[in-house]
Amino acid sequence: MKAIQIDGYKKGPVNVVLRDVDMPTVGENDVLVKVRTAAVNPLDILIAHGDVRLVVPYQFPLTMGNEMVGSVEKMGSKVSGFEVGDRVFARMPLSRIGSFAEYVSIDAGALAKVPSYLTDEEAAAVPLTALTGEQALDILNLKKGDSLFISGGSGSLGAMVIPLAVARGLKVSTSGGAKDRERVMALGVEQYYDYRTTDYTTMLENLDGAIDSIGDKELPRIFSILRRGATVVSLKGMPNGSFAKSFGMPLWKQWLFKLVGMKNDCLAKRNNQQYHFMFVTSDGSQLQRVASILEAKQIRPEVGNVYSLTQAEAALREVMAGQKRGKVIIKVADK
Incomplete structure (x- = not known):
């Protein structure tokens, strides 16, 4: 072959x-x-x-x-x-x-x-974006009615994550380009911020959780809009020690990732918040569940x-x- x-x-x-x-x-x-x-x-x-x-x-x-x-x-x-x-x-x-x-x-x-x-x-x-969304939402463990911010939610990730979050009863806000506002709002977003004209950190506060798709440069801004005790799941930030441990990595890698992820861990601890780096894994049963949600909403x-x-x-x-x-x-x- x-x-x-x-x-x-x-x-x-x-x-x-x-x-x-x-x-x-x-x-x-x-x-x-x-x-x-x-x-x-x-x-x-x-x-x-x-x-x-x-x-x-x-x-x-x-x-x-x-x-x-x-x-x-x-x-x-x-x-x-x-x-x-x-x-x-x-x-x-x-x-x-x-x-x-x-x-x-x-x-x-x-x-x-x-x-x-x-x-x-x-x-x-x-599969990749849908499982990323579902696994990030599982880590956040938010309840119906809680608020969620997704950075850069106008891309392919947001197209999958937003319907899944809405299906869980979450109140979703996100940022993206002006041209994508109507399309993203149709997915169930309650608040959409044009990153070129609006600073979302001046509009949002005390949110219950966030999914970061941009990386380390955006994380301080994201932490600033969350309540005490809230959690950020990052797809682009630096991996940390807890991620390495959950992945079953050897001790030397756990110490290495603890060191490189220390900045974000310390940033989170200021307000008793949590920082999780996530690397999406395969899961057929989870993907089947996600597929049912997407089919019900006819998400393409x-x-x-x-x-x-x-x-x-x-x-x-x-x-x-x-x-x-x-x-x-x-x-x-x-x-």
Whole structure:
């Protein structure tokens, strides 16, 4: 089968190789999936650059790709709940990425069935952002009626997180560009702030929680609008010691991340607040639950340019440039 691989970590533009590789083996808990579409993410760039190697140390050559849609071809002896031909999608398990390929072997626990209303291209844009939103909301553990702020909520993350938060009965506010206001408000946002003209820190106070998608430079502003005891979940800030411990990392990594994340931990402690760094993991049952919510609301992710497998390098470069809206997709097969 054909697969898109890299041969090592390298900064700058991501250079890939299209190779013929062996078909993946199928363990007793695995499902062999024929890939139809795969989404390209900033995470793919971070992996290629080596920016997450302390979290997940990959071996080379490495087949790229973190989320996919495909059809079930074969199942391991202990797999139940799926049938050959089922259309499925997943965020690939951290240790077994590789969706930029004609086939993947994936733990059945990472898979969910694709809602019928989504096209393959749309469905490929769901798993990573939807699971990120659901897992962040689980960490926040807010109750119905609580207030939530999402920084930079006008992008693909906000398109998934906002409906999930609203489904939990949360009062959501967010920031973004003026051109996106109407679209984002339609998702259920109560307050939307144009980051170019409005300083949300002068308008908001005593919120119950926040999801940060911008990073360390924005975190002091986010903490300033939260009540005492509130929690921030960051997707772009520095990892900290509690994250390393929850990931089961060795003690030396726990101490390292405790050191690099100390600034944000100290910032949180000023008002008895909590700082959590989050790295999204695969979870099929969670993805299935999210899919039901999205189907009920008929939420459709915005799809950008669609490339072929042979054009994967161009797709990665577009994502690295980061200038266009809509999820970049690699179309691997029609059926």
